[in-house]
Amino acid sequence: MKYEVTVTSVGDAAFELLKDTGCLIIFDKCPLTELEEISLMHTPGEIKSPLAVGDKVTMGKHEYIITAIGDEAPKTLSELGHCTFKFSGHSEVELPGQIELKGENKPEITVGDKITIE
Template structure:
């Protein structure tokens, strides 16, 4: 297991961003600027770098990493922050983004586990 956290709070606009933009922003610390659109989670430790082909579980859904942005490792390790985009594309749009391929969007709820293996 490279990374594992539990969702503790869901910003009031987080599900809107997921539906409209096919993305989740998850955050460990409560950055006020992002809190409204984030899925907040417990503290986690990134034990190994995230790589293309890794599996990401969000609740009961599993996805495969298609791309990792240049800053994603750093922000995940130091801030517990990452943008997950549900798109099968080997190119990211943002440096802190991880693209995930799989079927459909997740429906995260408080208490769900986010893990990377």
């Protein structure tokens, strides 16, 4: 297991953002309260080995494959528990803090669900 956290809260607009943009934002330490409304908050986690294209990401009951990783994503994930998951499966990211994912369906995540990367 490269990374594992547990969801502690789901922002009121997090899934609206996912529906509108295909993006899901996560944090363990959120710098702005306003961002919590559009984010999933989770327990602190540690990246135990480098993330790589082809790694499996599990969110609740859904599984995805990483297709691209932004240059800043490992750093922000390590320091703030933050990244933006985008579910388009592209081979390149649009923003440096993004992780692109490929898979069926958008995640349905509730408090207590795990987010893992392996």
